[in-house]
Amino acid sequence: MEIPYTVEIRPDTGLYNAKLGIWLFLASEVMLFGGLFSAYVLLRVGAEPGMWPHGWLDVRLGTINTLLLALSAITTLLAWAACKARQFAKFKFFHACTIVLALAFLGIKTYEYHDKWIHYEVDLANGTYVDGHLVEKSPDFDLAKKTGTVTLHGHIVEERKELMDLRSPAVEALKNDELTIKAGDIKKMENYGPRHNTFTAIYFTLTGLHGLHILGGTIVIFYLWGPGSRMWRRDPERFTNRIEVSGLFWHFVDLVWIFLFPVLYLT
Amino acid sequence: MDELVEQFPPYREPAESGPAGPGHHEHAAPGFWSHYIFSTDHKVIGIQYGFTALAFMLFGFFLMVLMRWQIAHPGMPVPVVGPVLERILGAPAAGGAISPDLYNSFGAMHGTIMIFLGVVPLAFAAFGNYVVPLMIGAPDMAFPRVNMASYHAFFLGGVVMLVSFFIPGGAAQAGWTSYSPLATSIPTDGQAFWLIGMVLLITSSLLGAVNFIATIIQLRAPGMTWMRLPFFVWAQFVTAFILLLAFPPLEAAGVLQLMDNVAHTSFFLPTGLAVGGQLADRSGGGSPLLWQHLFWFLGHPEVYVLILPAMGIVAEIIANNTRKPLWGYKSLVYSVLFVGFLSFIVWAHHMYLTGMGQKIATFFQTTTMIISIPSVIILTCLFLSLWGASIRINTPMLFALGFLPMFGIGGLSGLPLGLAAADLYLHDTYYVIAHFHYVVAPGTIFALFAGVYYWFPKITGRKLNEFWGRVHFWCSFVFMNMVFQPMFFQGIKGMLRRMSDGGVNYSAARVPNAIDTLPGTIMELNTFILWAAIALGLAQIPFIVNLFHSIQHGEKVSANPWEATTLEWQTPTPPPHGNFEHEPHVQRGPYEYSAPGHAADFTPQNEAAATTAPGQKPVSRPKPAH
Numbered sequence: 001m002e003i004p005y006t007v008e009i010r011p012d013t014g015l016y017n018a019k020l021g022i023w024l025f026l027a028s029e030v031m032l033f034g035g036l037f038s039a040y041v042l043l044r045v046g047a048e049p050g051m052w053p054h055g056w057l058d059v060r061l062g063t064i065n066t067l068l069l070a071l072s073a074i075t076t077l078l079a080w081a082a083c084k085a086r087q088f089a090k091f092k093f094f095h096a097c098t099i100v101l102a103l104a105f106l107g108i109k110t111y112e113y114h115d116k117w118i119h120y121e122v123d124l125a126n127g128t129y130v131d132g133h134l135v136e137k138s139p140d141f142d143l144a145k146k147t148g149t150v151t152l153h154g155h156i157v158e159e160r161k162e163l164m165d166l167r168s169p170a171v172e173a174l175k176n177d178e179l180t181i182k183a184g185d186i187k188k189m190e191n192y193g194p195r196h197n198t199f200t201a202i203y204f205t206l207t208g209l210h211g212l213h214i215l216g217g218t219i220v221i222f223y224l225w226g227p228g229s230r231m232w233r234r235d236p237e238r239f240t241n242r243i244e245v246s247g248l249f250w251h252f253v254d255l256v257w258i259f260l261f262p263v264l265y266l267t
Numbered sequence: 268m269d270e271l272v273e274q275f276p277p278y279r280e281p282a283e284s285g286p287a288g289p290g291h292h293e294h295a296a297p298g299f300w301s302h303y304i305f306s307t308d309h310k311v312i313g314i315q316y317g318f319t320a321l322a323f324m325l326f327g328f329f330l331m332v333l334m335r336w337q338i339a340h341p342g343m344p345v346p347v348v349g350p351v352l353e354r355i356l357g358a359p360a361a362g363g364a365i366s367p368d369l370y371n372s373f374g375a376m377h378g379t380i381m382i383f384l385g386v387v388p389l390a391f392a393a394f395g396n397y398v399v400p401l402m403i404g405a406p407d408m409a410f411p412r413v414n415m416a417s418y419h420a421f422f423l424g425g426v427v428m429l430v431s432f433f434i435p436g437g438a439a440q441a442g443w444t445s446y447s448p449l450a451t452s453i454p455t456d457g458q459a460f461w462l463i464g465m466v467l468l469i470t471s472s473l474l475g476a477v478n479f480i481a482t483i484i485q486l487r488a489p490g491m492t493w494m495r496l497p498f499f500v501w502a503q504f505v506t507a508f509i510l511l512l513a514f515p516p517l518e519a520a521g522v523l524q525l526m527d528n529v530a531h532t533s534f535f536l537p538t539g540l541a542v543g544g545q546l547a548d549r550s551g552g553g554s555p556l557l558w559q560h561l562f563w564f565l566g567h568p569e570v571y572v573l574i575l576p577a578m579g580i581v582a583e584i585i586a587n588n589t590r591k592p593l594w595g596y597k598s599l600v601y602s603v604l605f606v607g608f609l610s611f612i613v614w615a616h617h618m619y620l621t622g623m624g625q626k627i628a629t630f631f632q633t634t635t636m637i638i639s640i641p642s643v644i645i646l647t648c649l650f651l652s653l654w655g656a657s658i659r660i661n662t663p664m665l666f667a668l669g670f671l672p673m674f675g676i677g678g679l680s681g682l683p684l685g686l687a688a689a690d691l692y693l694h695d696t697y698y699v700i701a702h703f704h705y706v707v708a709p710g711t712i713f714a715l716f717a718g719v720y721y722w723f724p725k726i727t728g729r730k731l732n733e734f735w736g737r738v739h740f741w742c743s744f745v746f747m748n749m750v751f752q753p754m755f756f757q758g759i760k761g762m763l764r765r766m767s768d769g770g771v772n773y774s775a776a777r778v779p780n781a782i783d784t785l786p787g788t789i790m791e792l793n794t795f796i797l798w799a800a801i802a803l804g805l806a807q808i809p810f811i812v813n814l815f816h817s818i819q820h821g822e823k824v825s826a827n828p829w830e831a832t833t834l835e836w837q838t839p840t841p842p843p844h845g846n847f848e849h850e851p852h853v854q855r856g857p858y859e860y861s862a863p864g865h866a867a868d869f870t871p872q873n874e875a876a877a878t879t880a881p882g883q884k885p886v887s888r889p890k891p892a893h
Contacts, residue, residue, distance in 0.1 A: 194530045
């Protein structure tokens with residue numbers, strides 16, 4: 001005996017197995033990201049006054065990424081509709097678009113990560129703070145031995161609090177220059193990695209997990225677009241179901257980004 | 268509804284399946300690897316889960332015996348196994364004695380292994396996998412390959428947990444609850460291993476839960492309506508939903524704590540955290556309470572993951588051995604659904620001591636008291652099912668009957684812990700240990716033993732030996748109580764849990780002039796519990812021998828030795844690939860025992876209707892035989 005309702009719909013539930021399965025999986029994903037978002041809320045509410053960062057992320061890049069994912073949601077839907085209409089060539093085209101859009105999203109995300117990685121906050125011994133992107137380190141630069149120099153493109157502020165809101169007029173008025181600092185003057189030097197503060201921590205964790213979901217989804221869609229599409233000739237109905245199920249996952253991942261974008265970029 | 272279900276397309280027979288089904292083409296006899304390791308058959312996966320989980324439970328038990336030795340004789344070399352420990356683990360077991368660090372490791376891993384690698388896989392994955400598809404008349408689980416992946420993730424998670432004993436610094440030491448900042452401050456990578464292991468286990472249970480729910484919704488045989496599902500299936504259904512929705516927040520928390528431990532973030536680390544007298548090199552700004560919330564959001568529903576399948580097993584066995592329908596089937600079903608729902612909003616009763624404030628404490632006290640109602644309804648229905656029955660006593664029934672009062676003690680002793688005023692005193696004492704062990708050890712584990720004895724003939728076609736089964740039951744019953752009952756007294760006297768010296772430093776003998784020290788009688792109970800625990804371990808030997816011996820040499824029995832009504836008994840033993848020779852058509856509810864007008868005192872669910880129309884209930888309850 002074979003397992004029933006792998007392709008055809010069970011009359012009383014109106015679902016085939018995999019569609020129910022993916023909805024259940026998405027329910028658990030909601031709880032996963034729900035847990036992370038509530039962590040975000042608690043961390044933000046619990047932050048010391050004025051110490052929760054604003055404007056640390058590039059809204060333009062975030063907007064572009066949002067549009068990329070929104071477009072990919074449309075192409076995913078069209079790819080499924082093409083399967084339903086039994087137009088294989090169209091399906092190939094639309095899902096090729098999905099894959100390209102997803103890779104573009106990941107590319108931009110990688111650039112943003114890199115940008116944070118070379119962005120340093122340097123606490124100087126005289127109590128001021130240098131904040132900027134790494135230009136170069138001299139070959140003998142060593143914080144522990146206090147030798148060499150580091151060059152950052154950025155600015156100097158008197159108080160750490162001033163670094164928290166990069167959209168404030170005071171910060172926007174600051175001029176960015178190339179600043180060369182001696183290792184001996186540095187008390188602490190740390191990039192904007194996850195450990196920098198709870199905002200970067202939750203930013204990297206949330207977008208990192210989301211990025212892994214995008215990556216996983218892209219791999220699945222690529223498989224169904226490439227080698228997996230051989231099933232089309234054998235069992236187009238089942239193949240269409242696979243496109244629908246993977247599409248549901250993709251829409252969910254897009255939806256998570258729709259929450260991430262305002263929560264991390266716009267506030 | 269019934270007509271609709273009757274119209275369902277029948278299963279596709281292999282002959283007409285054609286090339287559409289990859290993985291289902293005709294094999295020659297499957298080889299060792301595809302049959303035992305990479306099997307997608309739910310029955311094989313169920314057995315894999317069962318044996319792995321039993322092995323882990325035995326291992327967790329050994330950790331506990333070692334801890335009990337340390338508690339009774341702090342710092343003394345462990346007899347017999349001490350030198351072995353020293354050879355395997357090195358410095359933490361120097362001289363064959365258990366160091367406080369090692370004790371902490373054992374404590375954390377005992378809890379983790381028993382819950383996540385022992386009881387849950389056995390109760391949910393093993394019994395669920397083997398029995399649920401058979402009970403609902405399905406040929407397999409809805410997603411057989413996902414099912415296989417679920418077992419492999421579980422196995423891998425177990426391996427990661429075990430490996431962590433052998434890394435420098437040893438396994439996780441922050442308790443099974445892994446509270447931050449302690450979990451991030453202990454200088455061992457064991458915690459990272461623990462978290463990775465947990466992520467794998469959560470993945471496993473997620474895959475399992477999706478599979479179970481989809482199977483129960485989609486693959487019920489024609490005529491198997493919701494109210495004809497055996498109670499065990501309902502219990503597994505609710506359990507699967509709890510696993511599906513409660514585990515992901517712990518996965519989120521696990522990822523965050525992993526970031527804390529590996530990427531040095533401060534999700535759960537407050538500003539100004541000092542470790543070992545030094546300010547930690549952390550950004551701070553995190554919240555230790557956040558971990559507790561996320562952990563207990565899983566942690567409390569998890570309790571019901573442990574108990575609901577056990578209740579399901581007990582219900583099946585009680586119905587079968589009382590030879591009459593379960594009392595209040597619908598009440599049981601609605602209660603289990605209500606428990607499942609409510610289990611999501613009681614979690615903070617584990618956190619009264621965090622200073623959460625009266626208002627929030629009041630809310631959680633209220634929900635905690637409310638959730639005891641459906642639990643009591645379930646237990647009451649099971650007790651009332653015994654009323655007026657002509658009870659058939661056999662090993663599964665003994666364990667099922669043992670479950671009822673033991674779970675009763677466990678549940679009732681939880682009430683004082685659910686009220687903040689009493690909990691302030693009892694929290695983190697041995698009273699808590701006694702309470703939840705009564706729920707899980709003589710409670711759930713007895714039900715699991717009952718299930719093993721009950722379904723073993725379905726799996727192997729042979730019965731476990733009845734005499735040794737009864738020896739196993741009575742010895743376990745006596746020694747379980749001897750282990751856990753004294754802990755209530757120790758807890759009420761104020762003995763704290765998680766102390767590697769068993770309370771010596773707070774004893775009247777050590778600090779004679781202090782007030783409220785632990786009296787000698789309470790301290791002596793430690794030795795008593797140690798010997799009871801060792802006796803409990805010895806009491807499992809008949810079971811282990813019986814289990815392996817009976818696979819080959821047990822008494823041969825028919826396909827339906829217990830004369831049961833549910834569908835798993837209406838197919839040959841062991842069930843063939845695809846489970847049923849013909850698709851079962853369900854005619855009636857699950858517990859039609861002693862229905863009037865029938866020659867036999869049981870009417871299988873799929874027996875063609877002779878005297879009653881499909882879907883109709885028997886007119887009257889049978890009178891008990893006198």
